[in-house]
Amino acid sequence: MPVLEVKNLRKAFGAVTAVQDISFAVEAGEIFTIIGPNGAGKTTTLEMIEGLQPPDGGHIQFGSLNWAKNGDEIKRSIGVQPQSSALFDLLTVEENLELFATFYPQSRSTEEVMDMINLTDQRRKHVKKLSGGQKQRLAIGLAMINDPDVIFLDEPTTGLDPQARRNIWDIILQLKELGKTTILTTHYMEEAEQLSDRVCIVDQGQIVTLDTPAELIGRLTKEREVRLSFLDGEEAARETESIAKSLASVTRTSREGSALRLWSTRPEESLYELFGYTKEKDYQVEQISIREMSLEDVFIAFTGKEWRD
Numbered sequence: 045m046p047v048l049e050v051k052n053l054r055k056a057f058g059a060v061t062a063v064q065d066i067s068f069a070v071e072a073g074e075i076f077t078i079i080g081p082n083g084a085g086k087t088t089t090l091e092m093i094e095g096l097q098p099p100d101g102g103h104i105q106f107g108s109l110n111w112a113k114n115g116d117e118i119k120r121s122i123g124v125q126p127q128s129s130a131l132f133d134l135l136t137v138e139e140n141l142e143l144f145a146t147f148y149p150q151s152r153s154t155e156e157v158m159d160m161i162n163l164t165d166q167r168r169k170h171v172k173k174l175s176g177g178q179k180q181r182l183a184i185g186l187a188m189i190n191d192p193d194v195i196f197l198d199e200p201t202t203g204l205d206p207q208a209r210r211n212i213w214d215i216i217l218q219l220k221e222l223g224k225t226t227i228l229t230t231h232y233m234e235e236a237e238q239l240s241d242r243v244c245i246v247d248q249g250q251i252v253t254l255d256t257p258a259e260l261i262g263r264l265t266k267e268r269e270v271r272l273s274f275l276d277g278e279e280a281a282r283e284t285e286s287i288a289k290s291l292a293s294v295t296r297t298s299r300e301g302s303a304l305r306l307w308s309t310r311p312e313e314s315l316y317e318l319f320g321y322t323k324e325k326d327y328q329v330e331q332i333s334i335r336e337m338s339l340e341d342v343f344i345a346f347t348g349k350e351w352r353d
């Protein structure tokens with residue numbers, strides 16, 4: 045049985061439809077990521093599941109529990125990362141954790157949580173003195189203080205530098221090792237690709253597609269982008285492009301000066317043919333790369349829109 049099942053979730057704010065019709069199921073132990081551009085409906089979806097906003101329609105089921113009948117039980121078994129503005133600025137790291145622990149009949153030890161979020165050395169620091177990354181780590185610590193099975197993290201890495209983001213990824217991966225289920229939202233495609241067992245791409249309040257990152261990317265790999273640049277300049281690139289265009293494996297090409305890009309359904313075969321030609325003409329290839337597809341390409345392929353963080 046899934047730990048969380050969401051069916052036909054809907055929510056509008058006046059004329060704005062934030063969530064149109066969202067359904068998915070999350071299995072125990074998964075890192076399940078909801079990714080989408082600004083205003084896609086990620087936070088609204090999460091807040092309805094967390095019991096913070098009433099849906100206009102649809103069902104939310106945590107195993108055999110639902111909000112109407114088992115609210116207290118659900119609250120004990122889930123962890124919600126508070127917005128950093130909800131942290132108590134004048135309390136220390138340790139005091140924030142101890143305070144949140146008193147909200148629950150059972151809690152994890154603050155020592156253990158501080159260790160997991162790597163803030164033991166900062167335990168006596170006031171929140172207002174913490175860096176952005178440290179505040180986010182504390183917020184995650186507060187979400188795990190009741191030792192929940194399911195943890196919700198809403199954009200925990202937004203605005204952080206790459207190192208601070210990676211520190212948060214480490215915590216999420218530790219939670220997975222403990223067998224916890226994490227439901228994450230993010231703007232960062234790379235993050236979704238690295239961390240998630242499954243990714244749900246949302247746009248305009250609807251699911252665009254949902255699967256493992258490898259499956260989603262695999263669906264696109266019928267075509268790969270190959271880049272070539274020539275030491276002999278534009279002429280060599282132009283002539284090689286005309287040969288590339290004649291190959292059955294090449295679907296399209298583009299060229300800027302001596303840099304040639306081509307999209308091929310069989311890149312190795314295309315390159316073999318092209319190298320035959322460049323060798324015959326004695327053209328020197330300066331650089332060559334075959335670009336792997338990413339979740340960003342999946343988003344573009346499904347929505348027809350460019351992805352912007």
Ligand SMILES: Nc1ncnc2c1ncn2[C@@H]1O[C@H](COP(=O)(O)OP(=O)(O)OP(=O)(O)O)[C@@H](O)[C@H]1O
Binds near residue numbers: 081084
């Ligand atoms: N309380 C509210 N009142 C009115 N409109 C709202 C409210 N909350 C969200 N919206 C609107 O609903 C849509 C979805 O917002 P939501 O915050 O769920 O998106 P999001 O994907 O989390 O975006 P972001 O990545 O920017 O946080 C947006 O158009 C937003 O302006």
